[in-house]
Amino acid sequence: MSSFILKRSRTGSSLLFQNPKTKSSTLCSSQVDSSAKSNQNHTVSHSWSNSTVAKIMRRDLKDWILASRYCVLGENISGFGSNGLLRLKNPCGSTEVLLFPRGCRWFSTQAAVEPSTSDGLTVDGIVASQWTILDESEGDWKSHAAAIAQSIQVIKKRLQWKNLNLRLNLLSAELNKPNLWDDPVHAGRISREQGSLMGKMKEVKAFEQELLEHIDMIKLAREENDTELELESLEALLTMRRKSKEKELDALLSGELDPCSCYIEVQAGAGGTESMDWASMVLQMYKSWAQRRGYRVTLMDEMPGEIAGIKRATIKVDGEYAFGYAKAEVGVHRLVRISPFDSGKRRHTSFAAVAVIPISGDSSTHVQINESDLRIERFRSGGAGGQHANTTDSAVRIIHIPTGITATCQNERSQHQNKASAMGVLQSRVNQLEIARQAQMNAEHTQSLTDISWGNQIRTYVLHPYRMVKDLRTNYEVSDPDSVLEGDLDGFILSYLSASLDKDEGGQQ
Numbered sequence: 384m385s386s387f388i389l390k391r392s393r394t395g396s397s398l399l400f401q402n403p404k405t406k407s408s409t410l411c412s413s414q415v416d417s418s419a420k421s422n423q424n425h426t427v428s429h430s431w432s433n434s435t436v437a438k439i440m441r442r443d444l445k446d447w448i449l450a451s452r453y454c455v456l457g458e459n460i461s462g463f464g465s466n467g468l469l470r471l472k473n474p475c476g477s478t479e480v481l482l483f484p485r486g487c488r489w490f491s492t493q494a495a496v497e498p499s500t501s502d503g504l505t506v507d508g509i510v511a512s513q514w515t516i517l518d519e520s521e522g523d524w525k526s527h528a529a530a531i532a533q534s535i536q537v538i539k540k541r542l543q544w545k546n547l548n549l550r551l552n553l554l555s556a557e558l559n560k561p562n563l564w565d566d567p568v569h570a571g572r573i574s575r576e577q578g579s580l581m582g583k584m585k586e587v588k589a590f591e592q593e594l595l596e597h598i599d600m601i602k603l604a605r606e607e608n609d610t611e612l613e614l615e616s617l618e619a620l621l622t623m624r625r626k627s628k629e630k631e632l633d634a635l636l637s638g639e640l641d642p643c644s645c646y647i648e649v650q651a652g653a654g655g656t657e658s659m660d661w662a663s664m665v666l667q668m669y670k671s672w673a674q675r676r677g678y679r680v681t682l683m684d685e686m687p688g689e690i691a692g693i694k695r696a697t698i699k700v701d702g703e704y705a706f707g708y709a710k711a712e713v714g715v716h717r718l719v720r721i722s723p724f725d726s727g728k729r730r731h732t733s734f735a736a737v738a739v740i741p742i743s744g745d746s747s748t749h750v751q752i753n754e755s756d757l758r759i760e761r762f763r764s765g766g767a768g769g770q771h772a773n774t775t776d777s778a779v780r781i782i783h784i785p786t787g788i789t790a791t792c793q794n795e796r797s798q799h800q801n802k803a804s805a806m807g808v809l810q811s812r813v814n815q816l817e818i819a820r821q822a823q824m825n826a827e828h829t830q831s832l833t834d835i836s837w838g839n840q841i842r843t844y845v846l847h848p849y850r851m852v853k854d855l856r857t858n859y860e861v862s863d864p865d866s867v868l869e870g871d872l873d874g875f876i877l878s879y880l881s882a883s884l885d886k887d888e889g890g891q892q
Contacts, residue, residue: 641707659692671870
């Protein structure tokens with residue numbers, strides 16, 4: 384542990400920093416005008432780990448300066464060896480001088496605009512330096528820093544950093560309007576959006592600042608020959624490098640509805656039994672994918688085929704960012720294989736359509752559904768049967784008359800439970816229709832939400848005469864279709880999300 388003790392008295396003040404490993408210390412002192420009103424000794428003491436020395440000293444000294452009503456006249460980090468100089472004006476009008484370790488910059492106009500190290504190095508500067516990025520096991524701090532800096536740039540690009548700042552300014556201006564809360568629903572939506580965007584921006588800035596502080600600490604440790612402190616900071620950089628990849632992935636999912644759970648609907652295309660069997664394979668693929676990611680999967684509705692497979696089915700996927708990932712799967716999926724239902728062993732092409740609907744927990748996005756607009760039908764459940772399952776009219780189908788949208792649920796034993804589940808599916812579908820309508824009105828067409836057409840296959844799964852799965856939107860392909868059908872979809876999903884962001888950014892430039 385390192386110690387930082389600040390002492391003030393009638394005749395002067397001092398700031399003492401001591402590293403117990405090197406036994407070195409820096410005494411920061413200043414002379415206070417004897418006419419100062421403060422006539423009592425005041426001592427503040429702090430302890431912290433070596434990895435946060437610069438950060439804590441900067442924060443605590445800054446707080447002390449502000450609390451003591453001091454005015455900063457300037458900062459100079461040259462001419463004092465390994466120390467820096469901070470000139471202050473005390474409440475009595477006299478000038479005071481503080482010496483501090485060069486690794487700490489207290490007040491800097493440049494730092495307020497763009498975070499930097501004590502010697503002015505920024506994230507953009509690190510990337511421009513083109514430091515060699517080695518494997519994580521190499522243990523080179525410049526390599527770690529360069530990898531993290533590149534990730535920060537990727538994150539900012541995916542978040543559309545400039546547009547994010549502009550949007551925050553607009554939201555701040557909207558929140559400052561005196562009549563904002565005349566419409567509580569609109570005000571709540573604006574407030575939530577502003578809070579969400581501000582949280583994303585603060586998280587990136589904090590990550591950027593943490594990188595620069597660890598670089599400062601490594602340089603400071605080398606000046607003091609503190610091997611333990613250097614290794615500690617190096618380990619922190621390695622941890623940041625690993626976290627940066629997770630943050631890159633999170634930045635792909637910056638949409639308003641991306642954090643929601645979702646419904647995934649699969650429907651067989653033309654082709655009879657062959658397509659119905661393919662639809663069941665697609666449904667199982669998404670069940671496996673969701674379970675791999677730790678999501679909870681519930682079968683909401685299923686209409687079996689006459690011989691094999693399914694005509695259509697709906698599953699509910701519960702989990703954080705389920706919709707954000709699954710929205711990349713919207714469209715038509717095409718299968719080419721030797722049909723197991725053809726005695727002539729000929730090659731067949733089958734189609735299945737996939738739709739993904741978010742489950743929004745925000746009541747402000749819900750469309751009000753009137754009971755008078757609903758037609759509710761009750762019938763006996765299909766399937767394998769069992770005690771009580773097929774003996775009562777427990778299955779429920781709800782039709783929304785104005786839109787023609789239907790929702791069916793038969794997996795629960797209770798009619799009331801089936802009705803509640805079907806109503807949830809219907810509400811999400813009506814909300815989705817309203818979202819698509821508003822998107823068209825605002826000319827903000829979102830393909831992943833609205834473009835579900837039979838002539839627009841997004842991916843082809845070839846099992847014969849060769850084996851390959853290829854996404855026609857991104858040209859991403861793999862030669863192991865079995866792993867894909869077993870739920871290994873992350874490569875396709877991330878490729879599509881990245882390409883979509885690049886396309887959006889290119890269209891805005």
